[in-house]
Amino acid sequence: METLAQIKQLQAQMAASIIGQQKVIERLLIGILANGNLLVEGLPGLAKTRAIKSLAKNIDSQFSRIQFTPDLLPSDITGSEVYFQTDSGSEFKFDPGPIFANIVLADEINRAPAKVQSALLEAMEERQITVAGKTHKMEPLFMVLATQNPVEQEGTYPLPEAQMDRFLMQVNIDYPSVEDEVDVIGLVRQEEQALYTTTNSDEKTATAATNRLAQQVIFDARKEIANITVSPEMARYIADLVYATRTPEKYSDELASWLDLGASPRASIGLDKCARTHAWLAERDQVLPEDIRSIAVDVLRHRISLSYQAQGAGVTSQDVITKIIELVALP
Template identity: 65%
Template sequence: MSLSQIQALKTRMQQSIIGQEDVVERLIIGLLANGNLLVEGLPGLAKTRAIKALAKNLEADFSRIQFTPDLLPSDVTGTEVYYQADTGSEFRFEQGPIFANIVLGDEINRAPAKVQAAMLEAMEERQVTVAGTTHHMPALFMVMATQNPVEQEGTYPLPEAQLDRFLMHITIDYPPVEDEVLIMNLVRGEENPSDDGKPSAASHSIEQIPQQAVFDARKAIAAIHMSEPIKRYIADLVCATRRPGDYSEELNRWIDVGASPRASLALDKCSRTHAWLKERDFVDPEDVRAIVHDCLRHRLMLSYEARSEGVTPDVVIDALLTHVALP
């Protein structure tokens, strides 16, 4: 039952997000793998719309944090507030916007380092401690942080150690011209009622997918079989980023620092989830190769030489896939 509900969730999202099928699938994978996502793309490419479509169709609380340089950590996590009444006075914890099921952190690279650290600590620990009291996040909790790759003024790039805490780094590109026309028709249909003056079919309320469907899916994904050769393939891919000289001189010139063990864990979770979405009870190499770019691109530190030559992390990962033997 959970698979059909998750597939329905994916279909509904694709009806609202045209031309970004891969992004929708990655959002679903991140949700089911119980991880947080970093989404990078130019303005107007439906980053915010995608996460809103997920929250709209899922039985979940949604909050948005618009990061700015003057933001404080308490603006994200919450703070103790002093209340005074006739019966006495007390400090009460007022939860910040991080306490929601689905959290959109818009333009996270515009926030100063202390705010980024508070946000990422809450993501990693799934809790916030204020005045000696620990406050836990909801059981269903996912953060999707966005950043603009072209703006540099007034931004604070995330350090590599903090980037490593994201399960996947998703990149969004422009949609094809055919989808551009469909996007115009979709938005026009949402903004204008039908000819008879009634709301369009798209505006009718729909039954939301219950949170239990996500929890059931996670149990099923945990039971997906992964053979020892596939586990070794994942380990070989990650280890190749640490010892690139063993594979090629080109890779050795390009990679300064390889991926951490978090990369192996991310590939494990995401490949199992990808296999489950494809209605298989086992992981094959194609599941690993399908999500390897999203799991590794933010975990590689490229050399100055690679960057000066215009080599991107995706180019490096493509080269890794050609040099690491399939199981």
């Protein structure tokens, strides 16, 4: 089976357990295929954790979940040097933390203080951890998926801008439609009934393991995505969109009043990666404007800072980016 067909099968398997969140599933796939880290935000109960677990469950990978709390320590994430006493003597050995996995779920990341959040920075950017002067490499397939709750701000810590910029995309999850919610009720009921069937649990586990996607398929997909064509005009369009966040006064006085800080060059790199991945999933060999526009909001929303005027007027990052897309012309 060709690589794209296998990825499409993975997407279908995820969709079977995540009702009404097709965009979220697509963004999770784009994130892992583009070799990036994602920040997933949504109100409680909107299947943030379920969607991430569904991705991990359907890939032959090691999954790790870290529940962020105010009393968490950096070493609780990275691991630490542990003193061992043996018959031959004593020595310090590195005891890996939960960050050493293929897919890492950092649940409610804004519940922990900045010192703990920053423990993820080296792993997310450099794909390595340094403890006691020793560097420990992450696995070739490594992805951090962090969730945060936009409500209940008491007892939470906003993520530092430096860490926000290291997320390839920020994916927002909205409420499902009424029809989708009816399907969700039925799905959960079916899963509950399945727990009490007489089917052998070992057989279920073996079947699930057989259907898991091999990691090599993801690496093969990344090779194909690297060869997707980005014309000079599309590259310039990406750069123009990002540059517009830094010089909004050239486009509109209203836009200038909304923005305090524009996006970094990581935004341009992220747009390029995600646009190529989006085109590959759409079975195209070159990037079109629709590929860039479709993922621009997710790539840029967490990389810009809104002014007090915009916040007071109820203007969101998505509103600002949508306006930029309207104002910036194709080269």
